[in-house]
Amino acid sequence: MRRSMLLPLTALVMAPVFIGCGSxxxxxxxxxxxEPYDLLQNLRYLAVRKDFPQAALIAPITPDVVFPSAMQLHKAAKQMGLTLTPEELKGLGIDEKLAAKLDDLPGSGTDDYSIKDARLAFNAGIYRLLKGLTPKSWEKIDSMGITDNQAGRQFGSQTTVKDMTLGFGGQKIMTVSCLKKPDGSWGISFIRYEVGLQGIKQD
Incomplete structure (x- = not known):
């Protein structure tokens, strides 16, 4: 009798451990x-855990990248119908004045749009685009390859930019442009969806 009860009890104890290790x-x-591939974990974490200060770790810091990229990130998100909630804006450090500008940001600094504002806008733009995928999709998504981005030379002849394609189920979902930062770590300069959200099979 005792031996017959041992297996079910062991299964009950082990089941939660198995499920937890699969995430x-x-x-x-x-x-x-x-390395560029390491950014995938940062993206998964930011998108699902919504730990917004984490965005600054993977964002560029030089104005020549921050201003135009912040503009393009929010422009792309607007075209896809992706918005930020009041709670998300607050968590990202975006006040009402800056929030009103996000859909129509300039590509350079102005008297009422500083580099500090642009960095906050950039961080918010990364998260805003990541919202296009559900947590279950972020669970499945993986790198489908990394290639050189020659266009990244626009930021300087010594600038290194790599394009990492992300997807799942054999479908390319997005391309993440990864930029080598002055401290040697990698950040994100742009995110481009390769397919409309309606074309992605999400749970």
């Missing part, structure tokens, strides 16, 4: 990316 979503903030 691809980090439960603690990933470190700065040493």
């Amino acid at each position: 691809n979503i980090p439960t603690t903030p990933p470190p700065a990316a040493k």
Whole structure:
């Protein structure tokens, strides 16, 4: 009798451990990316855990990248119908004045749009685009390859930019342009969806 009861009891004890180990979503903030592929964990974590300060770790810092990229991120998100809730705006450090500008940001600084504002807008733009995928999709998504981005030379002849394609189920979902930062870690300069959200099979 005791031996027959041992297996069910063991299964009950082990089941939660098995389920927990299967998740691809980090439960603690990933470190700065040493390689472009490392950014995937940062994206998964930011998108699902909504730990908004993490965005600054993977964002560029130089104005020549921040201003135009912030503009393009929010322009792309607007075209896809992706918006930020009041709670998300607050968590991202976006006040009402800056929030009103996000859909129509300039590509450079102005008297009422500083580099500080642009960095906050950039961070918000990354998260805004990530919202296009559900947590279950972020669980499945993986790198489908990394290639050189020659257009990244626009930011300077020594600038290194790599394009990482992300997808699942054999479908390319988005391309993430990864930029090597002055400190040697990798950040994100742009995110481009390769397919409309309606064309992605999400649970």
